[in-house]
Amino acid sequence: MVDAINNQNTGNEQNTSTEKNMENRSQTNQQEDMIPKSSFEEVNQKYKDIQAKLESxxxxxxxxxxxxxxxxxxxxEEQGKYEELYKTANEELVKVKDSYKSTSVRVQELETVINGLLEAKLADVPKEFHDLxxxxxxxEAKLSWLSNAESKGLFKSVSQKKNEPVGENTNPGSSQTKDxxxxxxxxxxxxxxxxMSHDYFTKRLADASVDVNANANEELSANNYQAEVTKGILKLEGYYLLWRYSKKRFGTRRANELIKAIWNGELYFHDASGYxxxxPYCFAYSTANLMTEGRMYGQLYSxxxxxxxxxxxxxxxxxxxxSxxxxxxxxxxxxxxxxCWYLEREGIDTESSEGRKYIENLWQKFIHxxxxxxxxxxxxxxxxxxxFDRENLKKLFTDYxxxxxxxxxxxxxxxxxKIIAEFFSKGDPSTGLPYRFPVMTVNLSVDENRNPLDLDFLDFVAKTNTQLGIYNIYINEGSKIAMCCRFSPSTNQRMNYRVDTFGNGGLNIGSHRVVTINFPRIAMEAKSREDFFNILDSRTKMAKDLLLVHREEILRRxxxxxxxxxxxxxxxxxxxMLFSTIGIHGLYEMCHxxxxxxxNLAGQDFTEAVLKKIEDYALAFSKETGHSFNTEEIPAESTAVTLAKKxxxxxxxxxxxxxxxxxxxxPLIADMDTIDRIKLTGRFMKYVSGGGILHLNVQDRVTNPDTMKKLILMCLKEGVEHFAVNYGFGICSEGHTSxxxxxKVCPxxxxxxxxxxxxxxxxxxxxxxWGDVRKNYEFERRRFNQTA
Structure with missing residues (x-):
């Protein structure tokens, strides 16, 4: 047993020894496998570098x-845009294809116009020059070539003077165009x-404008710029519309005759631009609609x-x-x-200073x-x-x-x-000059002997007109006025109202257009008195046809x-409600x-015969067409210059x-005293159903109200139905007005x-x-008479 135990102990010792040997060997191996510190740091750095590169x-x-x-x-997105553009292009192409037929018709019509004008132009050129x-x-190029050749005198006949001037410059500081x-x-x-844009910014506005207008040619503005630079194109479009609808109504031949008459200066079609x-032209409207209906139109009703x-x-x-x-x-x-209905309902007392001031403030707002x-x-x-005077108010508003x-x-x-007129008669307090707008028209009534029926109002007008001569004075002999906005005249006679381009004559009545006859041209063409009236017959009927086209074919559409x-x-x-107006001007030059x-009496008798004849035509046209025609001695701000130049x-x-x-x-430049001018004008005005206006230019202020009253009474007695006593105000370099x-000199x-x-x-x-001729020629020669 002892031996067994010893043997066991010996075995355990051997096992223990073996384990120790293995542990020692393992430690030795671990020591041999360990990485040095320096090597570890190098590897670690490389790792970091690789990691950073990877992140990058x-x-x-x-x-x-x-x-x-x-x-x-x-x-x-681009593809979508291109697809959208492609889609839009296809749609436009479809539209073009759809409108191709009407476009072709328009092109053909324009070609017909051009060919007709070319034929008319060639007809005026002697045949021996046609081969040139x-x-x-x-x-188009032939028309341009003919115009240029004609302006240079290429087609003058041998019998003409070799150096005969053709439209040479006669106006100081300007050159008269030959085109x-x-x-x-x-x-x-x-x-x-x-x-036109270049001219707009480099020339005087009145000189650059297609149609001279003192109300529009004062200052540069975006609104004015847009209208002026496109006016030529729009006017060409306007003439095209007249030709197109003249052709529709009367045929190509008549359409060509009418447009040629305008372009050659036989007639003048007022405001012929595209828009x-x-x-329509002018209108006197009743504000009664506002009292009962308000402004029930537009974005926001009132x-x-x-x-x-x-x-x-x-x-x-x-x-x-x-407007x-x-x-x-x-x-x-x-x-x-x-x-006044509103003022009286509100208890505004016209006798109190507060009431007068309130009324003046309302009027001042309107003026500005x-x-x-x-x-x-x-x-x-x-x-x-x-x-209105008292009698006019009774006559016109008795049943109102x-x-x-x-x-x-x-x-x-x-x-x-009277409160409004007294305020208005003082003029602009910042300049001392009269207001431009509104024009204030005094309506006086007369009896059968042309005596005033309201002497108290006449005295008031004479007194308040001395300071600035602010009134246009209009004599009202009629007994009716168009008050109803549904007024429709009889179709077999003319409306029994006198209406002019100033908006005088009635309410809810006006004129849709004026076509003016170039009377001096007829006089130069005529070989005899009979020939004169034959040509007048032709031109008057042309004016009638153009007015019918404007009313029935353009405006009605x-x-x-x-x-x-x-x-x-x-x-x-x-x-x-609108008259068709035949314009009259240049009768003085016609006589010459x-x-x-x-x-002289012979010239006056002939002028009277011409005016009676034109008025007869207006009456006959009214019965023939069922539309009211009238005649007017037109203001002719630019017409008088354009036709004279042509x-x-x-x-x-x-x-x-x-x-x-x-x-x-x-003419205002003729040397004629005030009394003779009044008498002569009174002889003719009664034959012009649309009237006119006589300017009595006076040199000095009429300081005595009795003198102003005598001037007004003389105009009444002599048959002058629309007139103004007109001052010439000077503005000097120091800003004084007088x-x-x-x-030429400030007093x-x-x-x-x-x-x-x-x-x-x-x-x-x-x-x-003003335009160059009126500014530098007419005004320089205008006669301002003494009133004493």
Whole structure:
């Protein structure tokens, strides 16, 4: 057992020894396998470097992936745009294809016009010169070639003087154009928007404009710029519309004759621009619609006004709207009469200082808005407001009723009118000059012997007119007035109202257009008295046809389409309220070319015969067509210059020596005293159903009201139905204003006069905004007479 135990112990010892040996060997092996510290740090650093490089590569990959996503997205967007563009292009192509037929028709029509004009032009050229026209040119180029050749005198006959002038310059500081198309505003230069833009900023505005208008040619503005640079193109479009609808109504031959008559200067179609030809001309409207209906149109409706200030605001807004849809004067004829209903209801006392001030403030508001240039082409609206004597109020408003059924209070209306007129007669307090707009027209009534029926009102007018000569004075002999906005005249006779381009004559009545006859041209063409009236017959019928085309073919279509909202859909007006007006001017020069003198009896007798004949035509046309025609001695601000220049180009300066034709029976530059001028004008005015206006230019202020009254009474007695006592205001370099006529020196400081303010037609304007001929030729020679 001992041996067994010993053996066991021996075995355990051996095992223990073996384990120790193995442990020692294991420790030895571990020591041999351990990495040195320096080697570990090197490996660790390499690991970090590799990790950083990996992170950088991952970042670059992520960036590349992001850019790829963006690129793919952009490509898809571009593809979508291209697809949209492609879709739009296809739609436009379809539209072009759809309109190709109508476009082709229009092109063919234009080609017909051009060929017709070319034939007409060649007809005026002697046949021996026809071979000179280059055969390889287009019709348009041939027309241009012929015009240039003609202006250079290439086609003059051998019998003509070799050095005979053709439309040479006769106006100081300017050059007269030799191109008829340029005078009409449709020459290549005038229809070039870029060139017109250059001219707009480098020339005097009145010289750059296609149609000179003192109300529009005063200052540069974005509104005015847009109208002026495109006016030539729009005028060409206007002539196209006239030709197109003339052809539709009368055929190609007549259409060519009518357009040729306008372009050659036989006739003058007023406001022929593209937008202007699609609008009516002038209108006197009743403000009664506002009292009962309000302004129920536009983006924001206005209910009928309940207060005087609201009524004035609506009249202002409506007049602004109407001035965009009529190219001439807009006259709220019963404005003051209807204003009085509101003032009286509010208890405004015309005898108190507070009441007078309130009324003056309302009127001042109206004046300031009406002199803003918000109209098309940067113009103030041509507005005309009437005041009436007591007898006129009785005659015109006896049966009139306000919305509550009450009658007009004539005594109250007279008081309000006088407050407004006294304020207006003082003029602009900042300059001392008269207001331009509204034109204030005094309506005086006379008996059968032409004696005034309201002497108290006449005294008031004479007194308040001495300071600035603010009134246009209109004599009312009629007993009716168109009060109803649904008024429709009989179709077999003419409306029994006198209406002119200033908006005088009635309410809800006007003129849709004026076509003026060039009377001096007829006189130069005629070989005898009989020949004169034969040519007059032809020209008058041309004017009738153009007026019919404008009324029936152009305006009626625009009304049906809702283009003129006051006609349709509002139904406030209708085309039967509008006269077709035949314009008269240049009668003084007409007499000269026929060998008469207007200041002698033979010339006056012939002029009277011509006026009677034109009036007979107007009456006959009214019965023939069912539309009312009238005649008017037109203001002719630019017409008188344009037609005179055309005649100089055609006939030469030797045969046609006048720089402009007269817009009065006796030119304002003629040396005739005031009394003779009044008598001669009174002889002729009664034969002109649409009237005219006589300007009595006086050198100095009429300080005595009795002298002013005598002038007015003389006009009444001699049959002058529309006139104005007209001052010439001077503005010197120091800013002083004074009445100087056309004098050169300021009477206050002795400095030179820099500018003038006077009537160019029916309203006051500065001569610096007038066309070159009126400014530098006519005004320089205008006669301002003494009144003593």
């Amino acid at each position: 590569l991952l970042a670059e990959k992520e960036k590349a992936d992001t850019e790829k996503v963006k690129a793919d997205k952009k490509a898809k 026209v280059p055969a390889n040119l287009t019709p 008829l198309n340029s005078l009409d505003g449709i020459s290549p230069r005038k229809v070039d928007v870029g060139q 202007g030809v699609q609008l 209910l009928p006004p309940n207060r005087s200030d609201s009524f004035v605001a609506q009249v202002i807004e409506t007049t602004m709207d109407l 965009q849809e009529f190219v001439g004067a807009v006259a709220p004829g019963d404005f003051i009469v209807n204003l 808005v009406m002199n803003n240039k918000f109209r098309v082409s940067g113009q103030s609206p041509f507005t005309n407001v009437s005041i 009723r306000y919305p509550d059924g009450s009658e007009v209070n004539i005594d109250y209306i007279m008081d309000v009118q 625009r009304v049906e389409r809702g283009f003129l909202k006051f006609f349709n859909p509002l139904k406030w007006f209708n085309l039967d 070319f026929l060998g008469f003198d207007m200041e 005649d100089r180009i055609i006939y030469g300066e030797d045969k046609q020596p006048f720089a402009l034709y007269s817009n009065q029976y006796i 009445i100087v006529g056309n004098g 206050i400081c002795g400095k030179p006069i820099d500018d003038y303010l006077t009537r160019v037609i029916g309203y006051f304007s500065k001569t610096s905004s």
